[in-house]
Amino acid sequence: MTNEIKTKNFRLKTPPTIMEVIDGEAIMINGEKGTYYNLSSQATLIFQCILDGYSLEEISSLNDLEPDVGKHIETMIDKLINEDVLEETNKVNHRASPSQLMIGNFQKDIVLTIYDDMQDMLALDPIHEADDVVGWPEKK
Amino acid sequence: MNIRTSIIMPVKNGELYIEDSLKSVLKNISDNDEMIIINDGSTDKTVEIIKTFTKLFNNISLFHGNDLLPSGARNLGIEKSKGRYISFIDHDDRWPDGRLNHHLNLLEESENLDVIHGTVKYFSADPPKLEKFTFLNESNFMFFFQLGSFTFKRKVFEDVGSFNPQLKFGEDVDLYSRMIDKKVNIFKDQNISLLYRIHDTNMTHNLEENNGHVLLKILSNSIKRKRNIAND
Numbered sequence: 365m366t367n368e369i370k371t372k373n374f375r376l377k378t379p380p381t382i383m384e385v386i387d388g389e390a391i392m393i394n395g396e397k398g399t400y401y402n403l404s405s406q407a408t409l410i411f412q413c414i415l416d417g418y419s420l421e422e423i424s425s426l427n428d429l430e431p432d433v434g435k436h437i438e439t440m441i442d443k444l445i446n447e448d449v450l451e452e453t454n455k456v457n458h459r460a461s462p463s464q465l466m467i468g469n470f471q472k473d474i475v476l477t478i479y480d481d482m483q484d485m486l487a488l489d490p491i492h493e494a495d496d497v498v499g500w501p502e503k504k
Numbered sequence: 505m506n507i508r509t510s511i512i513m514p515v516k517n518g519e520l521y522i523e524d525s526l527k528s529v530l531k532n533i534s535d536n537d538e539m540i541i542i543n544d545g546s547t548d549k550t551v552e553i554i555k556t557f558t559k560l561f562n563n564i565s566l567f568h569g570n571d572l573l574p575s576g577a578r579n580l581g582i583e584k585s586k587g588r589y590i591s592f593i594d595h596d597d598r599w600p601d602g603r604l605n606h607h608l609n610l611l612e613e614s615e616n617l618d619v620i621h622g623t624v625k626y627f628s629a630d631p632p633k634l635e636k637f638t639f640l641n642e643s644n645f646m647f648f649f650q651l652g653s654f655t656f657k658r659k660v661f662e663d664v665g666s667f668n669p670q671l672k673f674g675e676d677v678d679l680y681s682r683m684i685d686k687k688v689n690i691f692k693d694q695n696i697s698l699l700y701r702i703h704d705t706n707m708t709h710n711l712e713e714n715n716g717h718v719l720l721k722i723l724s725n726s727i728k729r730k731r732n733i734a735n736d
Contacts, residue, residue: 382716384717391724393723
């Protein structure tokens with residue numbers, strides 16, 4: 365795991381992305397790319413910890429993660445950065461208590477799925493108000 | 505009579521624009537097409553205006569609902585329709601001349617196509633209103649979810665189901681996602697098939713946060729469908 369991602373804090377990049385947890389799984393839409401994303405339930409728990417201001421290093425240490433699991437999470441975060449879903453932040457505003465970071469002995473169920481089957485449609489909401497700079501659904 | 509196309513229009517309090525919209529459809533349809541209007545409890549002069557048309561054209565029918573919302577009204581329209589093809593238009597939009605025949609020619613020329621999806625152009629009788637909005641290209645037309653830009657083979661609704669009546673907004677996105685998940689063959693045609701009017705009372709203009717939630721929920725349902733299809 366590189367120190368770059370391991371020790372940094374991230375937040376949802378909005379705009380262009382909006383996100384909600386539905387039935388225990390995070391769903392995100394990048395309104396500029398028209399791409400949408402789904403995280404498995406375990407990945408969602410980690411994602412929520414990240415959004416709560418905890419670094420991957422903190423999450424890993426509290427959960428005694430095996431190195432390959434940590435690597436897997438790092439890859440997921442890296443993809444989310446590349447997709448403009450996450451961005452680095454210096455502001456840390458912990459909302460979860462450390463006990464809520466104890467997310468269990470997960471191993472492989474950390475799955476990020478990227479969907480582009482409605483890309484041409486989701487990326488194009490033509491009735492955005494021009495002086496409004498928030499994400500897709502919030503622009504109507 | 506063998507009905508070719510059923511054009512379904514849901515309306516509630518559409519007195520300002522419905523005449524304009526109906527005239528644009530009348531320029532597109534033939535005697536073997538039918539227009540089905542679902543009035544969802546209008547309290548203005550909408551019904552009065554529609555009746556001036558039903559008196560003149562026997563292929564225009566008016567049905568009444570009460571608080572069906574656009575999804576429910578469209579579903580009632582589908583239920584009442586007899587056409588081999590189905591298309592929709594909202595009471596405040598227009599079809600360009602020749603739009604319907606163009607879509608039908610494409611569908612009849614290629615048996616494997618299920619849906620024609622044309623582009624949408626945005627207009628306003630009050631041009632400054634358009635300046636409030638950003639468009640991705642200067643020509644202001646593009647593919648989008650607006651139902652008036654599609655023509656469907658009837659069997660599409662038998663395959664993917666009708667509109668989700670629980671959705672007050674986003675029912676078009678929901679239908680589109682179900683078509684994608686079911687591998688419905690949608691042909692994208694660059695010609696403009698809908699003129700979408702921007703005005704102060706567009707239903708979708710004042711729903712910022714709700715829109716996001718609805719869209720995410722629709723996509724969540726789509727992901728579950730994809731998993732179920734993959735597991736079958």
